[in-house]
Ligand code: GKR
């Protein structure tokens with residue numbers, strides 16, 4: 001079965017004003033929806049980043065895949081690498097970590113690999129999780145992903161979540177999210193306020209939810225010294241501390257004395273980062289994310305490496321829609337050592353999902369694995385058209401949390417570390 005055509009549709013969907021270490025989410029988040037068509041009439045779906053540089057790389061690669069067999073994933077990877085010719089993406093928003101040429105290939109390859117696995121699953125009538133070795137769990141647990149946030153975007157009405165700018169607001173947001181979705185663990189996006197305030201928020205969450213594992217992720221907003229102070233304050237409270245400080249040597253310095261495991265989706269984001277991270281014992285948990293680790297199969301290679309070196313595995317997320325959630329769920333279901341609840345931004349964005357309702361749901365904080373075949377999800381063409389129109393009119397072509405924050409506070413500066 002051969003690829004005949006690839007349709008790439010950039011989309012924009014509503015995003016609340018979520019605060020982070022580099023600014024605040026703009027009113028529109030971008031993704032690209034990938035549709036791979038074949039000569040046997042089957043179509044596969046993928047979802048990936050929507051920033052313009054990435055979209056241009058996807059567009060450059062797509063014609064080179066025409067005529068390629070849908071099972072020839074190694075050839076697809078080689079075609080992506082050859083077409084990109086060593087080009088490297090940039091971490092313009094400051095939350096991604098160091099992007100390498102290999103990581104750039106894997107980011108582009110992933111979008112096509114997921115769509116091809118969707119086709120393969122449809123061809124044999126089996127869910128993608130079966131192509132990855134079979135589900136070891138029927139449902140994948142996700143964590144409540146809390147953000148400090150404004151009540152609404154500037155000049156707009158407050159959104160349904162309201163403001164969360166202090167411990168009480170964070171607890172109220174957690175309560176709403178847990179009531180609605182049943183999440184059994186909690187992550188707070190930090191790096192927004194001075195560390196003492198974020199420690200207070202974590203303590204408030206501990207008091208309100210005594211049995212929920214807690215995580216804090218300041219996206220490298222702290223020096224190693226500050227990181228250690230926070231780590232000591234939160235000894236026995238956090239299940240892991242995520243990316244407190246920049247880079248592998250900085251994380252290694254913190255890890256030597258921190259009482260809890262350190263996790264990352266910033267300093268170990270490509271296979272070439274693994275050897276130095278292991279040698280320095282810089283991280284104890286790696287956040288896998290198939291969108292940049294090179295798709296579902298390569299994410300399972302990452303899982304095997306983590307298993308080999310005794311490193312824990314969790315899952316990272318960015319603002320996303322249901323095709324990504326389906327792919328994440330199949331992958332996590334088929335990865336035995338994915339032993340922490342996965343991150344997801346889905347509750348913040350699900351109102352604009354391009355996937356037809358009915359397949360993706362949260363039951364007690366976990367998403368039951370779609371029964372398939374393939375990813376088990378279908379595109380809602382009306383929503384896709386609406387989101388594509390949003391993209392055409394929203395004016396955003398590259399995520400820029402810092403620039404958006406500066407429209408509200410012109411004195412705002414990006415600093416990593418800040419404290
Ligand atoms: O959505 O603001 C955000 C997050 O900060 C995201 O960009 C990060 O990549 O969720 C991510 C993380 O865990 O670092």
Ligand code: MG
Nearest residue numbers: 217242243265
């Ligand atoms: Mg993170």
